Amino acid sequence: MNLDLPADRRFLCWLFVTGLCFRLFVSVLTSVPSYDGTNYIWMAEQFAKGNAGAALSEVFPPLLPLVIAPFLWLELDPFRTAQVVCCIAGALALIPAVRATEAALGRGGRLAGCFLVCAHLPVRFAGEVYTEPLFHLFAAYALYFGLRERWLWMGIMSGVTFWLRPEGALIAFCFVLCRPKQAWKGLIGLSVFVIALALWRDSEGHGASLVAKFAFNNSRLWAETPEFWAPIGLFFENLIQIPWLWVEAFALLGLLALYGLLRCKEQRVIVHKLIIVLGILVICTFLARRRFLVSWIFVLPPLAILAYERLNQAARFPVLLVLLLTSILLSLRVTAADRYGERIVGEYLLSQLEEGEVISGDMTRSLFFARQRPLPPRHLSPEEILERASLPGVRFVVLLESKASNREVTSTLFDRFQLAKLPYEENRYAERRGMIVLERRD
Numbered sequence: 001m002n003l004d005l006p007a008d009r010r011f012l013c014w015l016f017v018t019g020l021c022f023r024l025f026v027s028v029l030t031s032v033p034s035y036d037g038t039n040y041i042w043m044a045e046q047f048a049k050g051n052a053g054a055a056l057s058e059v060f061p062p063l064l065p066l067v068i069a070p071f072l073w074l075e076l077d078p079f080r081t082a083q084v085v086c087c088i089a090g091a092l093a094l095i096p097a098v099r100a101t102e103a104a105l106g107r108g109g110r111l112a113g114c115f116l117v118c119a120h121l122p123v124r125f126a127g128e129v130y131t132e133p134l135f136h137l138f139a140a141y142a143l144y145f146g147l148r149e150r151w152l153w154m155g156i157m158s159g160v161t162f163w164l165r166p167e168g169a170l171i172a173f174c175f176v177l178c179r180p181k182q183a184w185k186g187l188i189g190l191s192v193f194v195i196a197l198a199l200w201r202d203s204e205g206h207g208a209s210l211v212a213k214f215a216f217n218n219s220r221l222w223a224e225t226p227e228f229w230a231p232i233g234l235f236f237e238n239l240i241q242i243p244w245l246w247v248e249a250f251a252l253l254g255l256l257a258l259y260g261l262l263r264c265k266e267q268r269v270i271v272h273k274l275i276i277v278l279g280i281l282v283i284c285t286f287l288a289r290r291r292f293l294v295s296w297i298f299v300l301p302p303l304a305i306l307a308y309e310r311l312n313q314a315a316r317f318p319v320l321l322v323l324l325l326t327s328i329l330l331s332l333r334v335t336a337a338d339r340y341g342e343r344i345v346g347e348y349l350l351s352q353l354e355e356g357e358v359i360s361g362d363m364t365r366s367l368f369f370a371r372q373r374p375l376p377p378r379h380l381s382p383e384e385i386l387e388r389a390s391l392p393g394v395r396f397v398v399l400l401e402s403k404a405s406n407r408e409v410t411s412t413l414f415d416r417f418q419l420a421k422l423p424y425e426e427n428r429y430a431e432r433r434g435m436i437v438l439e440r441r442d
Contacts, residue, residue, distance in 0.1 A: 007098045007109030015098065015113045020091035022118055023126045026331050027083040030127035031340040036060070036377060037129030038368035041082050044068035053204040059377070061197070063163035064131045079129070086126040090133030093122075096140035097298040103147035104268050104302040111308065112301035114320060115253050120330035121294045127334065132294055135164040139171060140298040146175040146183070146271065155186030159193025165295060166211045167282050169194070174274045231285070238288035242280055249290040250297065251330060252323040253304055260303030269306070272299045339365070341429030345437060346370040348426045349396050360388045361398035362406070363435065382409050389413055396420060397438040410436055417441060 007015075033041060039058055043065035046055035055065060067089070068082045094116055101112035116122070125132045142157035154175060161168025172190045175183040194210060202208035246254050261273055276296055283292045311319060346369030349359055359367055362385055364375040380388075382405045389397045397417055399406040417438035422430060430437055 003110045003114065004107070005110060006107075007102065007113060011110055011113065012095050012098065015094050015117055016091050019094050019117045020087055022328075022331070023087035023090050023123050024084070026123050026334060027080075027087055027127035029332070029334045030083070030124070031337065032335055032343050032365050033079055033082070033368075034125075034128040034130055034335075035364050035374075036131075037079075037082070038364055038374040039377065040064050040129055040131070041068065041078050042368065042374050044072055044082065045078060048072040052200075053206075056201050056204045056206050061131070061163050061165065063160070064134050067134060082129045083127055086129055086133045089137050090122055090126040093133060093136035093140055093298065096137065096144050097301065100140055100144040100147060100298065101301045101305065103144055104272065105305060108302065108305040111305055111320075114324065115301050115304055116297070118324060118327040118331060119253065119297060120251065120327050120333075121249055121290065122297060123327075123331040124334060125291070125294070130291065131164045132291070135161055135168065135295060136298050138164065139168055139295070142168070142171045143271075143275075143298065146171065146186070149179075149182065151175075151183050151185040152189055154183070155189030155191075156193070157189075158186065159190045162190065162193050163197055167279060167292075167295065170275060170278050170282065174271050174278060177274060178271050235284045238284040238286075239280075241288040242284070242293075245288055245290045245293055249293040250300065251326050252319070253297075253300060253327075256304035256307040256319075256323075257300040258303075259307040259310075260305070264303065264306040266306065269302050272302055275299050338429075338433045341433035341435065342366045343369045344429040345398065345422070345426055345433075345435060348422065349398070349437070353395060356393050357395040358391075358393050359396045359398060360391065360394045361385070361396075362403070363398045363400055366398045366435070382406075385409050386412060389417070395440050397436075399436040399438070401434040401436050406436065410438070413438055 005011075039060055043055040043058050043060065043062065046052070047062075047065055047069035056062060064086075068085050071081050071085055072078055074081065094113055097116055098109040098113045102109040122132060122136065138157050138160040142154050142161060145151075145154040145157060155172050158168055158172035161171065169190055172183070172186045175186060198208045198210050246258065250257065260269070261276065276299055279296045280293075283289070308316060308319065342363055342365040346359075346363075346366035349366070350370040353359070353370070359370045359372050361367065362375065362380050368374045385397075385399070385406075386409060388394070397413060399410060401407075418441050420437040420439035422437060
C-alpha cells in the first residue's frame with residue numbers, strides 16, 4: 001500500500017471494514033461494560049421505553065443512549081447491542097479523522113488511518129460502551145469542517161459533541177480564538193445545541209443546568225474541601241500526572257505527536273495544538289484520567305505525521321510497524337476475566353427476586369445485570385451503603401470484599417442479613433471476583 005497517495009474511497013472502505021472487524025473482535029473478548037457504560041445502557045433502555053425523564057435524571061449527556069435506544073427494540077442483549085453501536089461509530093470516526101488530517105496538511109490521510117485504525121484505547125472503549133467512539137465521530141467532523149472554513153457546520157458538530165462530552169465545545173472555541181472574524185459563526189450552531197439540552201432537562205424536571213455533569217462533579221469534589229486553595233492544589237496534582245497518562249493513552253502515537261507538538265512550528269496545526277493544551281487544562285480542573293485524554297486522539301495524526309516525516313527513510317517503516325503491533329497488543333488487554341463474575345452473580349440474583357424485591361450494594365455491574373438502576377458515578381460511603389440496604393424490599397446486598405470499609409459494613413449488616421447460599425458455579429465466580437453476597441434473614 002502506497003501511503004503517499006490521497007485517501008480515496010477504496011482506502012476509506014478498507015479502513016472502515018478493518019477498524020470495525022477489529023473492534024468487534026475485541027468487544028467479543030470484553031465480558032462486561034465499564035461502570036459508566038452501565039449507566040449509558042440503562043439510560044438507553046429508558047429512552048427505548050419512552051421514559052425520557054428517568055433517562056435525563058442521570059448526570060451523563062444523553063446522545064449515546066439516544067443512539068443506542070432504537071436498537072434495543074430488537075430485544076437482543078442490551079450490552080452486546082450497545083457494543084455493536086459503539087464499534088460502528090468508532091470505525092466510522094476513522095473517516096473524518098483521515099479527512100481532517102488531509103485538510104490540515106494536504107497529505108497524510110492514509111498514514112493517519114494507519115495510526116488510528118487499531119489505536120488501543122478507542123478500540124477497547126467501544127467494547128466497554130464509553131462515549132468516546134461516538135464523540136470521535138462528530139468531533140473529527142467538527143475539526144474537519146473548521147479546517148475547511150465551513151463555520152456553521154463546525155459549530156453544529158461541536159454542539160453535537162456537547163451532547164456526548166461537554167468539552168467538545170472546546171473545538172468551536174479554539175477555532176474562534178484562531179480565526180475570530182470568521183469562526184464566530186460556529187458559535188451559533190454550538191449555542192443551539194447547548195441551550196436545547198438545558199431546556200430539555202428543565203422540561204423533564206431536572207433543572208436547566210448547562211452542564212449537569214459539572215454541577216455533579218463540583219459537589220463531589222468540593223463539598224468537603226471549601227478552602228479557596230483546594231482547586232489550585234488539585235490542578236497541579238493532576239498536571240503532574242499528565243505526562244505518564246499521555247503515554248498510557250496514546251503509546252507510540254503519543255510520543256510522535258508530542259514531538260510534533262513541541263518542535264514543529266507549522267501554522268497549519270496551530271488549532272490542533274490549542275485543542276490539546278486547552279483540553280489538558282480542562283482535565284486538570286477535575287480528574288486526570290487517560291480516558292479523558294483519549295477524547296482528543298483524532299487531533300494527534302497531523303502532529304505525529306510531521307514528526308514521522310522527520311525520521312530517516314529507513315526508520316519509517318519499522319516505526320510504523322512497531323506502532324501498529326503495539327496498538328494491537330495493547331487493545332487485547334481487555335477487562336479482567338474475573339469481572340465476568342459480576343454479571344453471573346447479578347443475573348442469578350435477578351432470577352431469585354420476587355415481585356417488589358430489589359438488590360443493593362456497591363457493585364454497579366451486578367446491579368445492572370440484575371435489572372436494577374446502576375449507581376451514580378462516585379464512591380458510596382459506608383453510611384450510604386447501609387442506608388440503601390435498609391430500604392424496603394432489599395433482599396440481596398452485593399459488596400466488594402477487598403474494599404476495607406465494606407468489612408465494617410458487612411459486620412453491621414449481619415443483624416439483618418446473612419451470607420447468601422449461591423449455587424456452585426455462581427459461588428465460584430463470586431469468590432474469584434472477591435464478592436460478598438448477603439441475603440436478608442427470614
